[in-house]
Amino acid sequence: MRRLKRLDLHLLQGVNHTIEENDRVLILDPRGKKYLITVTNRVFHTNLGKLDISELIGKNYGDKIKSHMGKNFSILKPNLIDYIYMMRKMPQTINPDDACQIIANTGISAGDTVVEAGAGSGAVTLLLSYTVFPGKVYSYDINERFLKVAKENIDTYGKGNVEFKLKDIYDGIDEKDVDLVSLDLPEPYRVVGHAYEALRAGGFIFSFSPCIEQVIDFRREISKYDYTEVKSIECIIREYEVKEKGTRPKTRMLGHTGYMSFARKA
């Protein structure tokens, strides 16, 4: 049997897990502010007081820890979305609300093979890594500095199933029989033909682009190949504030993130 790595063990921890040194935990202050920390013998400073982190050892998820100001902090088990929001960022990432559209529109799941470009900070890489595990993610980027950050993030939070490549995806895709080619880069239309070669029949290409011109170029290129289920969407989220005196949409909302296009190899 494959030896379980420390992170795999962490993922299997149930809510009754007794916290040990080097575990990763989410600390929630009374106002809802989150801190992702590794359990070591040290003092952690927050604006609601200092926490003695060694006090976490022997506690369970759901227990509390008190700061020196007497404020109660909850101890929770972090999840994938906590990791994505709290990981180190270099280039702009796709937020989870948008990135989850990949799963909704392509049906990728455990055991699948994905090619991604560019890796950027590794936010989408992490989502893909969790979704297809024990399948594999091949993540291309041309920028060595960004690849280093993505690799650090995946080594810390990922599932050991990502291979990074310092490679220009406009030059081609090495992999074959791929279930998904996922793109977040300036000229996605230049990958449409390579993706067609790399995909298995029924596999998907996905592209995220901030500007409509990129979508138009992408769709024009898609129409030259035998792709089906072609669509372009954007994900607009309107959150509500719920108060005793009245419930209504929040006054401010995020106006635009990006357009997402999908196509399936026929």
Ligand SMILES: C[S@@+](CC[C@H](N)C(=O)[O-])C[C@H]1O[C@@H](n2cnc3c(N)ncnc32)[C@H](O)[C@@H]1O
């Ligand atoms: C916006 S970032 C991707 C962010 C990533 N999706 C995330 O959520 O963390 C775009 C990335 O594409 C990379 N890139 C640009 N052109 C590329 C190419 N031809 N091949 C591979 N990567 C490329 C850039 O270096 C950059 O890291």
